[in-house]
Amino acid sequence: MTDTKILVVDDDSNISELLKxxxxxxxxxxxxxxxxxxxxxxxxxxxxxxxxxxxxxxKKDGWQVCREIREISSKPxxxxxxxxxxxxxxxxxxxxxxxxxxxxxxxxxxSARVKAVLRRYQTHMHQNDEEVIKYENIEISLQKYELKxxxxxxxxxxKELELLYFLASHYNRVFTRDQLLDKxxxxxxxxxxxxxDVHVKRLREKLEGVSDxxxxxxxxxxxxxxxxxx
Numbered sequence: 001m002t003d004t005k006i007l008v009v010d011d012d013s014n015i016s017e018l019l020k021x022x023x024x025x026x027x028x029x030x031x032x033x034x035x036x037x038x039x040x041x042x043x044x045x046x047x048x049x050x051x052x053x054x055x056x057x058x059k060k061d062g063w064q065v066c067r068e069i070r071e072i073s074s075k076p077x078x079x080x081x082x083x084x085x086x087x088x089x090x091x092x093x094x095x096x097x098x099x100x101x102x103x104x105x106x107x108x109x110x111s112a113r114v115k116a117v118l119r120r121y122q123t124h125m126h127q128n129d130e131e132v133i134k135y136e137n138i139e140i141s142l143q144k145y146e147l148k149x150x151x152x153x154x155x156x157x158x159k160e161l162e163l164l165y166f167l168a169s170h171y172n173r174v175f176t177r178d179q180l181l182d183k184x185x186x187x188x189x190x191x192x193x194x195x196x197d198v199h200v201k202r203l204r205e206k207l208e209g210v211s212d213x214x215x216x217x218x219x220x221x222x223x224x225x226x227x228x229x230x
Contacts, residue, residue, distance in 0.1 A: 004118065005029045007048035009039030009065060010080065011057045015103070019052060022107050023114075036060025040068055050076045050118055052110075053097075063095060070096040074145050074158035076117045080105075096159050098185070133168045135228070136213040140165045149210050156206065159184065163199050167216065167226035176223040200224055 006028045010016040016032045023030045031046045033039035037059040043051065051069065055062035066077055076098045098117045101110055133140040139148040142165045147156045156164075163184045167175070175183070177196040204216055217227045 003029075004050070005031070005046060005048040006050050006052060006114070007031050007033065007039065007042055007046055008052045009033045009036065009042075009057070009062070010052070010054035011035055012054070015054075018107075022111070026111060036062070036065045039065050043069055043073075048075065050078065050114060050121075052078050052080060052114075054080045056082065063091065066095045066097055070157055074121075076121045078110075078113060078117060096157055131169075133165060135168070136211040138168075138207075138210060138214070140168055147206075149206070154206060160199050160203055160206075163196075164203055164216075164226075167224065171214075171226045171228050174219045174222050174225045180223065196224070 004027075006023050008016050008019045008023075008030060010019070010032075011034050013034065016034065020030045020032050031042055031048070033042045035058045039051075039053070039057075040060070042048075053062045053065060057065075060068075062079055066079065069075070069077060074096075077096065078099045078101060079097045080101050080103060082103045098121070099113050101113065131142075137150050139146075140161065141147075142162070145158060145161055147154045147161055147164070163180065166180070166184050180196050200216060200218075207216060212229065214226065214228050217225050219225060
């Protein structure tokens with residue numbers, strides 16, 4: 001784990017210093033930023049493997065930082081929120097966060113979440129690219145995080161691509177929204193699962209008119225599937 005880098009972005013110096021000391025003792029290379037602007041700058045310079053990102057911060061809040069990181073990277077983000085703070089988990093999922101913790105948190109639990117998120121990310125990244133999924137006019141590479149439609153690369157957020165890859169790799173099989181949250185986002189999610197609907201809607205906008213040999217289909221009352229039409 002000694003080569004693994006963590007960026008802590010939190011304006012609470014006590015918490016950020018605690019996180020730095022704890023994870024350095026666990027063998028991580030840790031850098032700390034104290035506001036959103038500094039966090040984005042450090043992200044580009046430090047190139048961390050994972051970001052621990054506070055939500056309420058000066059200059060730029062965690063939502064905006066998460067959004068801007070996702071425009072350039074698929075590296076894991078764990079968002080940190082204060083207990084009682086206005087907190088929209090669905091928004092975080094839509095922006096591309098990988099997990100959430102609430103202050104005050106247990107350091108051992110946070111460490112376990114960090115390891116789990118890193119493990120999931122590394123599993124995705126180590127996919128053999130020979131497993132690129134190809135159907136008529138579409139190619140999906142999880143290793144390169146690349147979607148090609150009609151031979152041309154298309155900009156797509158990481159979670160949208162992961163959702164499409166998962167459904168296309170299990171074609172003609174129906175998954176519920178909760179199953180998709182568990183398989184794609186990688187942790188149990190209790191509550192409103194409308195984030196899946198949002199991602200499917202955005203995927204359909206990208207995929208409209210690409211082929212009549214397959215489609216992203218809603219199975220009413222159940223969930224979604226990637227259907228091959230023969």
